[in-house]
Amino acid sequence: MANVNPDLRKERENGTFSVEKLTNLLDGGKHVTDRRRHVERLALNEFSKGEDYNFMSRKERYISALHKTERALRCCKEYGLTKPDEVYWLWQLAFPHEASPIQLHGDMFLPTLTRQGTEEQVNKYLPLAEKYQIIGTYAQTEMGHGTFIRGLETTATYDPQTEEFILHSPTLTSLKWWPGGLGKTSNYAIVMALLYTNGKNYGMHPFMVQLRSHETHEPLPGITIGDIGPKFGFDTIDNGFVQFDHFRIPREDMLMKYSQVLKDGTYVKSTKLKKSSYGVMVLVRSMLIYYLAIQGLAPACTIAIRYSAVRRQSEQTKSQLEPQILDYQTQQYKLFPILASAYAVLFTGVKMKEIYYEVDNEIQQGHTERLPELHALSSGLKALTSSMASWCIERCRLACGGHGYSAASGFPKIYVAVTAACTYEGENTVMLLQCARYLIKTYQGASNGKKLSGSVSYLSDKVNSRSTITSEFSLKSLVDAFKHRAFRFQACGSDPEDSWNRNSVVLTKAAEAHCYYYMVSVFESVVEAVEDDAVKRVVGQLCQLFALFAIHENAGDFVQDGFISNDQMELVKWKELSLLSDIRRNAVLLVDAFDFHDEFIGSILGRFDGNVYANLFEWAKSSPLNKPEVQESYIKYLQPLLNPNKSKL
Numbered sequence: 001m002a003n004v005n006p007d008l009r010k011e012r013e014n015g016t017f018s019v020e021k022l023t024n025l026l027d028g029g030k031h032v033t034d035r036r037r038h039v040e041r042l043a044l045n046e047f048s049k050g051e052d053y054n055f056m057s058r059k060e061r062y063i064s065a066l067h068k069t070e071r072a073l074r075c076c077k078e079y080g081l082t083k084p085d086e087v088y089w090l091w092q093l094a095f096p097h098e099a100s101p102i103q104l105h106g107d108m109f110l111p112t113l114t115r116q117g118t119e120e121q122v123n124k125y126l127p128l129a130e131k132y133q134i135i136g137t138y139a140q141t142e143m144g145h146g147t148f149i150r151g152l153e154t155t156a157t158y159d160p161q162t163e164e165f166i167l168h169s170p171t172l173t174s175l176k177w178w179p180g181g182l183g184k185t186s187n188y189a190i191v192m193a194l195l196y197t198n199g200k201n202y203g204m205h206p207f208m209v210q211l212r213s214h215e216t217h218e219p220l221p222g223i224t225i226g227d228i229g230p231k232f233g234f235d236t237i238d239n240g241f242v243q244f245d246h247f248r249i250p251r252e253d254m255l256m257k258y259s260q261v262l263k264d265g266t267y268v269k270s271t272k273l274k275k276s277s278y279g280v281m282v283l284v285r286s287m288l289i290y291y292l293a294i295q296g297l298a299p300a301c302t303i304a305i306r307y308s309a310v311r312r313q314s315e316q317t318k319s320q321l322e323p324q325i326l327d328y329q330t331q332q333y334k335l336f337p338i339l340a341s342a343y344a345v346l347f348t349g350v351k352m353k354e355i356y357y358e359v360d361n362e363i364q365q366g367h368t369e370r371l372p373e374l375h376a377l378s379s380g381l382k383a384l385t386s387s388m389a390s391w392c393i394e395r396c397r398l399a400c401g402g403h404g405y406s407a408a409s410g411f412p413k414i415y416v417a418v419t420a421a422c423t424y425e426g427e428n429t430v431m432l433l434q435c436a437r438y439l440i441k442t443y444q445g446a447s448n449g450k451k452l453s454g455s456v457s458y459l460s461d462k463v464n465s466r467s468t469i470t471s472e473f474s475l476k477s478l479v480d481a482f483k484h485r486a487f488r489f490q491a492c493g494s495d496p497e498d499s500w501n502r503n504s505v506v507l508t509k510a511a512e513a514h515c516y517y518y519m520v521s522v523f524e525s526v527v528e529a530v531e532d533d534a535v536k537r538v539v540g541q542l543c544q545l546f547a548l549f550a551i552h553e554n555a556g557d558f559v560q561d562g563f564i565s566n567d568q569m570e571l572v573k574w575k576e577l578s579l580l581s582d583i584r585r586n587a588v589l590l591v592d593a594f595d596f597h598d599e600f601i602g603s604i605l606g607r608f609d610g611n612v613y614a615n616l617f618e619w620a621k622s623s624p625l626n627k628p629e630v631q632e633s634y635i636k637y638l639q640p641l642l643n644p645n646k647s648k649l
């Protein structure tokens, strides 16, 4: 590539492995890389030019996103992109670190319809929804409740006289609040409401509700609806509110795959599937982990590492060139564990998607045995990886000094999009407690001799009482360390005597320990399966660093019961620091392997060509505040101060 910054060029000439082979590994094969690049070329043709998001108002961002949505849908149709991955590849270049106002239509509305609707209901609504004559959202959270689903207040009361449900918001706190696209975009929603029939409350059930007229898009009578106002981020999505005032819908619009209300109001439960109406949340949590890697961790460390290779600052040796800040050990300590985390979360996300589809297929066949474990694992991993991603993106920003604080860095947009995942789809603390609840039950089962399988099988294994960590730092010995810690936490976190709340801090740590063990195990299995020796070595170093960084950061957990001795912990610290210099040589190539387009990263600091300063200056000059040279506000507010005499003339 012409005019690449010389420092970056040198980095790329000095690597020890094939970037292309690692990209193929990350994609899941060369054929996937080739297809992805083809779709991305199509997307760049359509979306690479356009107004700078940073210089738009919120309303402009929303309107621009609606326009891009229409163009993206047209592109997918024109190019015959129907597979979820292909649609995603185009969509992520249309909406880099944004989300379309119709994001919830595909992410939650359609999956809920197809999983909770009867065949008739799916046949009625799916064709319309697939043609976007219906654009839906998923309306569950209310102003007063998001976490505690059983505390939601919206009611759906069955009227056998008219064979209708009456939807009503009985209190101010019962207003549906937050659903994405609810404010101005969606004309339908799947509304989660308390089902009342024959005077009895049967709890939360899903209802298909038309919100706006097909002809005018005006809200239907009995519906008050709107946008909830500016947020921390996600400016392009009109998260909204809706208030129902005795709004009637036909009986047929309760999604009745798992439970029914007959014409006379009789309630029928036709499934042994536990929490069947909670199913779509498991889907989104399971899918989210992969996206936290490729939408959050990976772009953030790409920006910070590329910038750290071109940024020269301070003086290490008299009269020498200022060093690349990537040569400072402290900078490596900030960034390389994050690079390792990006790989760890990506591999875990791929695995989580595989498991989800396996269990979902089993459930469709009526086998629900693995659902509790899937719920627990997806809840725990969603919490751990979204917290990790949030923390890491902020650390990447801080590692880039003043320019890291500029919107030109790309960090603000990435951060506000990713950090929302700590809250939506289940607030992280509550998700960790859900995971812990399952772990306690399975640990107690194992203690009573039950043979466990899957991600909790270790709870019925015999675990080593002393670490086998040596100066070799084999991946197996590192996995064993996390297995021991997770086991110990489950054993001490499950004292039935203690009240749940008094134990809950330890329980969240037990859930995190379980998920960390799972992530290190997945990472190790990926490394073991790599065929190319050079790629295996460099990815193995990242796995070691991911594990050693976590052991060092949580040293107390590992030395408290003597599992890792003080001497071994000294070895851990030594190896962690020596890995930093091992990884230094390949750092830029390891982020190049993510194969991101500059248009997706959206960062002047993270440009592939490393030409930061010239482009930063051009970007700043393009800021609307710089036109005209002297703003009108000068005359009104500054001149009276600066030139009091002049302003009186």
Ligand SMILES: CCCCC/C=C\C/C=C\C/C=C\CCC(=O)SCCNC(=O)CCNC(=O)[C@H](O)C(C)(C)COP(=O)(O)OP(=O)(O)OC[C@H]1O[C@@H](n2cnc3c(N)ncnc32)[C@H](O)[C@@H]1OP(=O)(O)O
Pocket (backbone or CB within 6 Å): 099, 103, 104, 107, 138, 140, 141, 146, 147, 148, 149, 150, 180, 274, 275, 278, 279, 281, 282, 284, 288, 291, 292, 295, 296, 371, 372, 375, 417, 418, 421, 423, 424, 425, 426, 427, 430, 434, 437, 438, 441
């Ligand atoms: C990084 C960029 C990504 C790019 C993506 C871009 C945009 C984002 C796209 C999509 C997301 C956007 C918006 C997000 C949408 C939302 O946020 S939708 C609303 C989400 N809300 C929640 O997640 C609510 C969280 N709360 C709960 O799930 C429940 O209240 C609870 C905490 C699970 C408790 O439920 P409750 O009914 O009280 O159950 P209880 O505690 O009494 O019993 C628990 C038992 O039930 C089992 N269980 C719970 N949940 C599930 C489930 N989902 N599936 C299966 N089983 C479940 C649990 O294991 C317990 O079983 P026991 O055997 O009894 O122990």
Ligand SMILES: Cc1cc2nc3c(=O)[nH]c(=O)nc-3n(C[C@H](O)[C@H](O)[C@H](O)COP(=O)(O)OP(=O)(O)OC[C@H]3O[C@@H](n4cnc5c(N)ncnc54)[C@H](O)[C@@H]3O)c2cc1C
Pocket (backbone or CB within 6 Å): 104, 137, 138, 139, 140, 141, 144, 145, 146, 147, 148, 177, 178, 179, 180, 234, 239, 420, 423, 424, 425, 426, 427, 428, 429, 430, 433
């Ligand atoms: C960007 C964004 C998009 C969203 N999109 C949608 C959407 O499309 N559809 C939808 O229905 N919802 C949506 N939501 C809402 C989201 O699902 C809820 O905000 C989320 O579930 C958290 O619930 P809450 O807001 O009630 O938080 P709360 O539960 O009130 O959390 C506040 C604090 O209370 C603590 N807490 C609560 N319960 C417990 C407990 N049992 N034990 C210990 N601590 C507890 C939490 O840990 C947290 O620290 C969205 C939210 C955001 C931010």
